[in-house]
Amino acid sequence: MPAKVRKLSRDEARRIAIRAQLLDVDRPSDLMTVANQLTFLQLDPTAAVAPSADLVAWSRIGNAYDHAQLRQAVEHDHTLFEHLGQDTPIEPVLALLRPMADVGLYLAEMAELASGTGRVGQWLQANDAFRKRVIKQLAASGPLSSRDIPDTAKVPWESTGWTHDRNVTQMLEFLARRGEVAVSGRIGRERQWDVPERVYPGDIHVPSVEEAARRRNERRLSSLGIARSRTTAMPVEPVDVGDVGEPAVVEGVKGEWRVDPAALSDAFQGRTAFLSPFDRLIHDRRRALDLFDFEYTLEMYKPAANRRWGYYALPILHGDRLVGKLDALADRKAGVLRVNAIHEDVKFTRSTAAAVRHEITDLASWLGFGVQTA
Numbered sequence: 001m002p003a004k005v006r007k008l009s010r011d012e013a014r015r016i017a018i019r020a021q022l023l024d025v026d027r028p029s030d031l032m033t034v035a036n037q038l039t040f041l042q043l044d045p046t047a048a049v050a051p052s053a054d055l056v057a058w059s060r061i062g063n064a065y066d067h068a069q070l071r072q073a074v075e076h077d078h079t080l081f082e083h084l085g086q087d088t089p090i091e092p093v094l095a096l097l098r099p100m101a102d103v104g105l106y107l108a109e110m111a112e113l114a115s116g117t118g119r120v121g122q123w124l125q126a127n128d129a130f131r132k133r134v135i136k137q138l139a140a141s142g143p144l145s146s147r148d149i150p151d152t153a154k155v156p157w158e159s160t161g162w163t164h165d166r167n168v169t170q171m172l173e174f175l176a177r178r179g180e181v182a183v184s185g186r187i188g189r190e191r192q193w194d195v196p197e198r199v200y201p202g203d204i205h206v207p208s209v210e211e212a213a214r215r216r217n218e219r220r221l222s223s224l225g226i227a228r229s230r231t232t233a234m235p236v237e238p239v240d241v242g243d244v245g246e247p248a249v250v251e252g253v254k255g256e257w258r259v260d261p262a263a264l265s266d267a268f269q270g271r272t273a274f275l276s277p278f279d280r281l282i283h284d285r286r287r288a289l290d291l292f293d294f295e296y297t298l299e300m301y302k303p304a305a306n307r308r309w310g311y312y313a314l315p316i317l318h319g320d321r322l323v324g325k326l327d328a329l330a331d332r333k334a335g336v337l338r339v340n341a342i343h344e345d346v347k348f349t350r351s352t353a354a355a356v357r358h359e360i361t362d363l364a365s366w367l368g369f370g371v372q373t374a
Contacts, residue, residue: 003246005246005248005249006246006249006264007251008250008257008259009250010252010253013250013253013291014320015268015320016225016226016263017225017287018225018270018281018317019225019265019268020037020222020224020225020226020260020263021038021223021281022034023060023271023273024268024270025269025271027061027062028060029061029064030069031061031065032079032080032099034057035073035079035080035099036101038280039098039099039219039220039223040083040097040098041057041080041097042095042236042237043095043096043097046300047330048312048330049314049328049329049337049363050067050367051067052276052277053070053097054070055276056275056276056278056279057069057070058363059273059275059276062366063362063365063366065366071185073097074185075184078100078199078201079099079100080097080099081097081182081183081200082095082096082183083096083097083098084173096236096237102219103200103201103204104205104206104207105215105216105219106212107179107200107206108207108208108209108211108212109209109212111179111206111209112209123157123170123174124174127153129152129154130167130171134168134171134181135195137149138181138194139195142194142195142198144193144194145187145192145193146168146169149168149193151167153167153171172191176193179196181194181196182195182196182198182200183199184198214244217242218245221259221260222260223280224239224241224260224280225259225260225263226250226258226263227240227257227284227287228240228241228257228258228287229242229256231284232286234284239283241258242258245258246259247259250290253291270319271319272317272319272355272356272358273317273359274315274359275314275315275316277312277315279315281315285297288322292321292322294322295345296313296315299311299313308343309325309327309341310325310327310340310343312329313325313326313327313343314326316342318352318356321346323345323348323352324342324344324346324356325343326343327339327340327341327342328340330367330369331369334372335369336364336369336372337360337364337371337372338372338374339360339371339373340374341374342356
């Protein structure tokens with residue numbers, strides 16, 4: 001019998017999404033609670049206010065969060081691991097930190113990649129001796145940075161972009177995607193590479209590829225609350241969830257959704273939060289429009305004269321609405337958070353304005369800065 005289709009108002013759909021992303025009034029108390037529910041934290045080098053992973057954690061936990069907790073989790077506690085998915089752009093400063101408890105779900109995918117015969121597989125086959133030397137060196141002396149590993153490629157990697165002839169970097173990236181090497185940590189932005197036996201736990205259950213794909217969809221739906229079954233493919237992390245969860249329709253929005261039945265609840269109490277431009281609540285721009293009537297573009301790649309909201313504007317969540325953007329930059333030399341503008345998508349009430357000002361003060365305090373308003 002087909003599952004009953006849930007009928008949701010847009011208010012209900014928004015609240016499901018907000019609760020699933022830990023952005024309601026019930027704040028989590030620690031980093032791993034956040035990482036386990038969100039399923040990953042995205043590393044990004046831009047720190048116009050703070051690095052994205054730190055902003056995501058702060059917006060959930062609050063000022064009790066310390067950025068040192070992230071390194072502790074990766075390098076010492078080994079409760080997070082660094083992962084690049086199959087469709088992630090090969091960029092050394094961009095990666096996902098996932099809960100170590102999920103590593104088997106991605107090792108299943110890695111094993112499948114290892115049997116690939118496409119361009120990457122052909123390059124690795126042509127450089128099999130190089131591959132074996134890299135793994136042997138890491139086993140003997142790891143962790144190592146890419147600069148510590150000699151380039152002995154027989155066939156160079158050809159590309160029209162920055163990866164052209166960067167054979168060591170490419171070899172490490174491809175082997176990581178196949179589960180043959182792993183990132184053990186970073187020194188600054190530079191990855192430290194090692195053999196997976198010293199990074200991943202020894203008692204990992206690796207399911208079948210099909211089971212792993214379904215479980216990843218279940219985990220993704222749990223983190224989003226509500227999502228499309230199929231939608232446009234996106235790099236880094238998909239935004240669709242297949243046929244997991246239950247079918248749902250949202251009043252006033254075309255098409256069918258999938259909803260996590262565990263996320264259905266009448267109880268909701270919102271709060272005010274500033275979001276990273278890469279936050280999963282707004283990362284799917286189509287969903288943000290459908291559910292929140294919220295338009296957003298990261299404008300740091302635009303000329304200054306063409307920006308509507310600012311170089312690294314932070315979306316503003318208030319209650320169950322996305323109400324505007326905060327144009328602010330951290331001036332570390334001066335020790336101030338410079339607030340250039342607060343863009344109101346809807347006219348702020350007195351209480352909304354007060355809540356936003358209070359959140360600015362909290363953000364500056366967390367950064368250890370004062371506030372300077374333009």
